[in-house]
Amino acid sequence: MSRRIELIALLAIDALMFSLAYALLYLARFEWQWFGQPKLYPMMFWLPMLLMTAYWVLLFAFSGMYRERYAESRFDELVSLFKVVTVGVLILVFAIFIDTLEPSSSREAIFFYWASVYGLVSVGRLGVRTVQKALLLRGYGVHKALIVGWSDKVEQLYSEVSRYPEAGLKIVGAIRVARPGEQPPVSESEGDGAAVAVAQVGTSACTIEALPRLIDELGVQDVLIALDGRDHDALLEVLRLCDGKPVKLKLVPDFYTLIGGMARTEHMYGLPLIEVLPEPMPAWEQSMKRLMDVTVSLLVLGLGLPLWLAIGLLIRLTSPGPAIYKQQRVGQHGRIFTLYKFRTMYVDAEARTGPVWATKDDPRVTPIGRWLRRWRLDEVPQFWNVLKGDMSLVGPRPERPYFVEKLSREIPLYNRRHRVKPGITGWAQVRWKYDSSLDDVRQKVKFDLFYIENMSLRMDLKIIFRTIYTMLAGKGQ
Known part of the structure; x- marks a missing residue:
């Protein structure tokens, strides 16, 4: 699914689950009286529910829960959700609940509300991610990727990416860096007619300098770098050319020792890649x-x-x-x-x-x-x-x-x-x-x-x- 549809789906399902969690707390406290006789009954139901829903949506937005989590592990998302919901409930405890709950039953009510929010939102988000993954397998909402590397490495990485469609990457082009003495083909296509630009270092016809132009022309969102561990200059040139572009850089793990402090290792459904220059601030x-x-x-x-x-x-x-x-x-x-x-x-x-x-x-x-x-x-x-x-x-x-x-x-x-x-x-x-x-x-x-x-x-x-x-x-x- 597209980023806009993903965001709308997450907002809608989260808002629904926040409302249901509040409704469950309301019923448990005032109708079923699971936590003892309440001190007073609220005069309204809908307004507090809407305010509580707005509170959670703002907290989720503030915590980055609506940022793009493209093809990331659903377990990692549940861990992030656990942290945010726990902090959110603690804020509510000190701001509201501490004065409205009976001392003898406060812990049970707080835990019940925490479990309701976390459980319902987790189920809703797992549903959205399951649908998203099913759409990725059918080719909807995939990220366009460009490979930069030696000819044999390009073939190898292309094969690896094709083996994991759930990673959501579609190779739309490649810059083939020819080894000294090699004569690369003039033009070639990969996959479903994807345009492949051929570059040979040291020639004037087509060089790695074409990378920024190809990123713009092909709408590339990820650049996959498949070079050898000794190609420091080529890697630095790729980093320089991609600086300022709205793309993510991912390396085949050979280069980890070179850029250790600027990288974050990730495994996309068994496809080992290293993200270079991740977000500078949480x-x-x-x-x-x-x-x-x-x-x-x-x-x-x-x-x-x-x-x-x-x-x-x-x-x-x-x-x-x-x-x-x-x-x-x-x-x-x-x-x-x-x-x-x-x-x-x-x-x-x-x-x-x-x-x-x-x-x-x-x-x-x-x-x-x-x-x-x-x-x-x-x-x-x-x-x-x-x-x-x-x-x-x-x-x-x-x-x-x-x-x-x-x-x-x-x-x-x-x-x-x-x-x-x-x-x-x-x-x-x-x-x-x-x-x-x-x-x-x-x-x-x-x-x-x-x-x-x-x-x-x-x-x-x-x-x-x-x-x-x-x-x-x-x-x-």
């Missing part, structure tokens, strides 16, 4: 990060609205042109979005020079713009980008497509910055000065990669506090 921290983004953005934009309107009016009065400057930037997974800033330069500042970095005492900056840059107030409209989901409060700064194309050719792993949402501020911004040369960008990329590999709420808060200090000290440029 689901609950990602939910908290997004909640913090929305809350802070609403507060900044709402409480400071009179000041932002005054700044916009001042910009219009002191120099011709709009108050808000719009610019195309590259976001997560290489998506282009429109970034908003208070205009700090004269109109058409790059008409003669083309895209260039700002410099110290830049003559293109207006007098009011210089003041806004010093106090970092020109970035305030980007809180709207954060609300829209294009950006986050903290992350690598988004760059213009012109510079992304240029820098990705000159700086290794530059596109890895696009694995996460760009930010209004970031580790590079609080640790390094403004970009004025390629060397500055190289230094910032190091800080950005460090942030991505060590992302956490604690680090985000540290960066935000440092940014506030930089603003109050007037150290902007």
